[in-house]
Amino acid sequence: MQLYNKLSAKERAALIDQSGERRLTLSFYQYAKIDNPKIFRDHLFITWNAMDVLGRIYVAHEGINAQLSLPANQFKAFKEHLDTITFLKDVRLNIAVEQDNKSFLKLKIKVRHKIVADGLNDETFDVTDKGIHVDANAFNTLIEDNNTVLVDMRNHYESEIGHFKNAITPDVDTFRESLDIIEADLKEYKEDKNLVMYCTGGIRCEKASAYFKHKGFKNVYQLEGGIIEYTRQVKEQGIENKFLGQNFVFDDRRAERISDDIIANCHQCGKPFDVHTNCANEACHLLFIQCDECKEEMDNCCSETCKEIHALPYEEQKALRKGQGNSNDIFKKGRADHLPYKKDLRNIFEVLKAKQ
Numbered sequence: 001m002q003l004y005n006k007l008s009a010k011e012r013a014a015l016i017d018q019s020g021e022r023r024l025t026l027s028f029y030q031y032a033k034i035d036n037p038k039i040f041r042d043h044l045f046i047t048w049n050a051m052d053v054l055g056r057i058y059v060a061h062e063g064i065n066a067q068l069s070l071p072a073n074q075f076k077a078f079k080e081h082l083d084t085i086t087f088l089k090d091v092r093l094n095i096a097v098e099q100d101n102k103s104f105l106k107l108k109i110k111v112r113h114k115i116v117a118d119g120l121n122d123e124t125f126d127v128t129d130k131g132i133h134v135d136a137n138a139f140n141t142l143i144e145d146n147n148t149v150l151v152d153m154r155n156h157y158e159s160e161i162g163h164f165k166n167a168i169t170p171d172v173d174t175f176r177e178s179l180d181i182i183e184a185d186l187k188e189y190k191e192d193k194n195l196v197m198y199c200t201g202g203i204r205c206e207k208a209s210a211y212f213k214h215k216g217f218k219n220v221y222q223l224e225g226g227i228i229e230y231t232r233q234v235k236e237q238g239i240e241n242k243f244l245g246q247n248f249v250f251d252d253r254r255a256e257r258i259s260d261d262i263i264a265n266c267h268q269c270g271k272p273f274d275v276h277t278n279c280a281n282e283a284c285h286l287l288f289i290q291c292d293e294c295k296e297e298m299d300n301c302c303s304e305t306c307k308e309i310h311a312l313p314y315e316e317q318k319a320l321r322k323g324q325g326n327s328n329d330i331f332k333k334g335r336a337d338h339l340p341y342k343k344d345l346r347n348i349f350e351v352l353k354a355k356q
Contacts, residue, residue, distance in 0.1 A: 131209030
C-alpha cells in the first residue's frame with residue numbers, strides 16, 4: 001500500500017507536461033473533531049493519490065487545512081469523495097484566481113498538532129463563537145466606514161505585496177505573533193469600533209475572530225472565504241475591487257495578481273516590484289523580492305556571498321553545506337539585514353491616525 005510519494009518533483013513535472021491535461025489549483029479548510037488523524041490521513045492519501053491529487057494538506061484532531069491541485073477532469077470525483085465525509089460535505093472550495101499546472105509537484109498529507117499554528121490553548125475560550133462572516137459587498141461597505149478597523153491577519157511578507165486599502169498590516173513573521181499584538185494595540189477600541197479581519201482563504205480568521213471576541217471585542221467581522229473568495233465575487237458580480245496588488249499563496253506560484261497596483265519594492269535596488277523569489281544558493285533559500293535586473297546581476301542570489309557560493313561547482317557547494325543547518329536568514333522572509341530595501345511597516349496607530 002503506497003502512503004508516500006515515489007516520484008521526485010522533477011519527474012512529476014515532466015509527467016504533467018507529457019499528459020497535456022489541465023489542472024486546477026484549489027484550497028479548503030474545515031474545523032471538525034477527528035478522533036484518529038493518522039487513519040484519516042492515510043485514507044485521504046490512498047484516495048487522492050489515485051486521482052493524481054498533489055498538494056500540501058495538514059490534518060489534526062481539530063480538522064483539515066488543504067491546498068492542492070488535481071486534473072480538471074477529476075474535479076467531480078474529488079468533490080464526490082469529499083461529500084462522503086460528513087464534515088466535508090458541501091465544504092467551500094476556493095478555486096485559485098490564477099491557474100498553474102505545476103503549483104504543486106508532490107502530495108504531502110501531514111498529521112499536525114493544529115491545522116494552523118496559532119499558539120492558543122483552545123480549552124480557554126469558545127472557538128465556535130466566531131465573528132460575523134461577510135461577503136465581498138458587505139465587506140466593501142464595512143471597510144469604508146470610519147468606525148471600522150481593518151486588520152490583515154497574514155504575515156509581513158504576504159501583506160507586503162498586496163493588501164486591502166487602509167488595512168493594518170502587523171509587522172509579524174507568524175500568525176501566532178499577531179494575535180496578542182493586535183489585541184494589545186487595539187484594546188481601546190474594543191467597545192466602539194468594528195474589528196474587521198481578512199486572510200488568504202479564511203482559516204486564520206476563523207480562530208482569530210473567536211479569540212478576539214473572547215478578549216472583549218464587541219463587533220467582530222471576518223471576510224468569508226478570504227481574499228480568494230472575495231476576488232471571485234468581485235469578478236462574478238462586478239463589485240468594486242478594493243484589494244491592491246498581489247495575493248501571496250503558499251505554492252510554487254507564490255502569488256496571484258488581483259490588481260495592477262505594485263505596492264512593494266525590490267529588496268536590493270528599491271525599484272517598484274512585487275515578485276518573490278528564493279535565493280539560488282542552496283544553503284540560503286531566503287525568500288525575498290528581486291526585480292528582473294537584480295536577478296540577472298545577482299544570478300538570482302540575495303547577496304554577493306551567496307552569489308559566490310552559487311557560482312562554485314556543485315560538489316564544492318555540497319561540501320560547504322555538509323554538517324550545516326539552514327541559514328537563520330531563511331526564516332526572516334525578506335527581512336535579512338543585508339537587503340537595503342526590506343519592508344518597513346507602518347505602526348498600527350499611524351494607520352488609525354491617517355483614517356481620522
